[in-house]
Amino acid sequence: MLRSLASNLLTVLIFGFFLIGAIGIWGKSQYVAEGPLQNAICFKVKSGTSMRTVVQDLVNDKAISSEFIFRVGMESSGLSRKIKAGSFLVPENASMAEISKRLTESGVSNCGNQIIYRVGVTSLKIEIRDTDPNTGKMVKVGDFIFDEFADEKINEFASEHSTRFRVALAEGVSSWQVYKALSEIKFLSGKLENIPDEGTIAPASYDFVIGMTKEALIKKMQERQASILNEAWNARQPNLPINTKQEALILASIIEKETSLKAERGKVSSVFVNRLLREIALQTDASVVYGITRGKKVLGRGLRRSELKKDTPWNTYVNKGLPPSPIGNPGKASIHAALNPDITNYLYFVADGSGGHAFAENLREHNINVAKWRKIEKTDN
Numbered sequence: 001m002l003r004s005l006a007s008n009l010l011t012v013l014i015f016g017f018f019l020i021g022a023i024g025i026w027g028k029s030q031y032v033a034e035g036p037l038q039n040a041i042c043f044k045v046k047s048g049t050s051m052r053t054v055v056q057d058l059v060n061d062k063a064i065s066s067e068f069i070f071r072v073g074m075e076s077s078g079l080s081r082k083i084k085a086g087s088f089l090v091p092e093n094a095s096m097a098e099i100s101k102r103l104t105e106s107g108v109s110n111c112g113n114q115i116i117y118r119v120g121v122t123s124l125k126i127e128i129r130d131t132d133p134n135t136g137k138m139v140k141v142g143d144f145i146f147d148e149f150a151d152e153k154i155n156e157f158a159s160e161h162s163t164r165f166r167v168a169l170a171e172g173v174s175s176w177q178v179y180k181a182l183s184e185i186k187f188l189s190g191k192l193e194n195i196p197d198e199g200t201i202a203p204a205s206y207d208f209v210i211g212m213t214k215e216a217l218i219k220k221m222q223e224r225q226a227s228i229l230n231e232a233w234n235a236r237q238p239n240l241p242i243n244t245k246q247e248a249l250i251l252a253s254i255i256e257k258e259t260s261l262k263a264e265r266g267k268v269s270s271v272f273v274n275r276l277l278r279e280i281a282l283q284t285d286a287s288v289v290y291g292i293t294r295g296k297k298v299l300g301r302g303l304r305r306s307e308l309k310k311d312t313p314w315n316t317y318v319n320k321g322l323p324p325s326p327i328g329n330p331g332k333a334s335i336h337a338a339l340n341p342d343i344t345n346y347l348y349f350v351a352d353g354s355g356g357h358a359f360a361e362n363l364r365e366h367n368i369n370v371a372k373w374r375k376i377e378k379t380d381n
Contacts, residue, residue, distance in 0.1 A: 040133035087162030112162030171331035174295025199326030236339035253326035257286035269341035
């Protein structure tokens with residue numbers, strides 16, 4: 001009797017052992033098998049969220065097929081205590097194993113939104129981008145003016161762990177505009193003591209994190225511009241009427257204001273270089289405008305005759321040579337053009353009505369081009 005009972009007990013134990021093993025193997029296969037998620041999602045984990053809440057949210061999002069298997073898989077692999085706060089891209093049909101890895105591997109959000117402060121020459125806007133889970137790419141979802149109501153709107157989108165921040169500077173933007181924009185970005189810390197010197201900031205896009213100091217971000221912008229200028233200076237053409245890097249920045253800033261077409265920058269540069277070599281006044285409206293606004297506002301109208309005659313350091317109709325400072329922050333292409341102008345005999349240029357300019361070697365040709373432009377202006381009006 002006892003022998004029979006022991007035999008039966010042994011059989012049960014062996015059966016139970018194999019049953020547990022079989023369940024374990026099945027569970028592991030389910031853990032690594034394709035999941036039920038039909039479309040990719042951005043899965044957000046808030047700071048301090050418990051394992052139970054994370055699992056329940058995954059179930060609610062129909063990302064996992066078994067709460068039990070997911071929890072056991074996380075526990076057995078030692079990942080349950082490594083869940084990071086953030087926003088993570090969970091692909092279509094992601095397995096529970098892959099989801100576990102994405103929530104714990106790096107803690108770097110790869111699926112969230114982005115707030116971009118766009119500092120333009122004529123406007124200051126905030127652009128909101130969000131991740132398209134199906135492509136993993138950022139897409140624009142809206143924008144608004146950066147004004148006194150902006151912070152309230154931003155609060156709807158900003159998240160400590162899933163929002164990335166960026167400042168994008170347009171070519172030709174003034175240092176005062178950059179100073180003003182950075183001073184008002186609440187996610188940056190500290191304050192700027194002084195307006196950066198004109199021309200020393202590289203127009204580009206700069207990522208930053210919450211708490212980064214404004215001074216650190218300005219330093220990053222200036223270091224980039226210094227690097228660009230040094231590279232262009234070392235590759236400059238010989239025999240230019242440009243004697244210092246500062247003069248190169250001044251000329252580049254004028255080129256930046258005079259044309260937005262990459263193909264024209266070398267020609268525009270050649271006009272000013274030829275005028276400097278012949279000691280002819282540069283006669284650039286953009287510099288006169290800077291003498292009036294100092295980069296703190298958009299003039300918004302044409303120059304008056306009295307302004308063209310007024311003797312200011314930036315009036316290049318009255319004074320020959322370069323103005324005393326850059327009139328904005330030039331981009332890399334304009335700096336290159338200032339130090340590597342096209343080889344031409346051009347001395348004049350005027351708008352041609354197509355967004356570009358008509359160039360001339362002498363006053364007679366220039367007057368013909370001006371007449372054509374006046375006719376276009378009259379027709380448009």
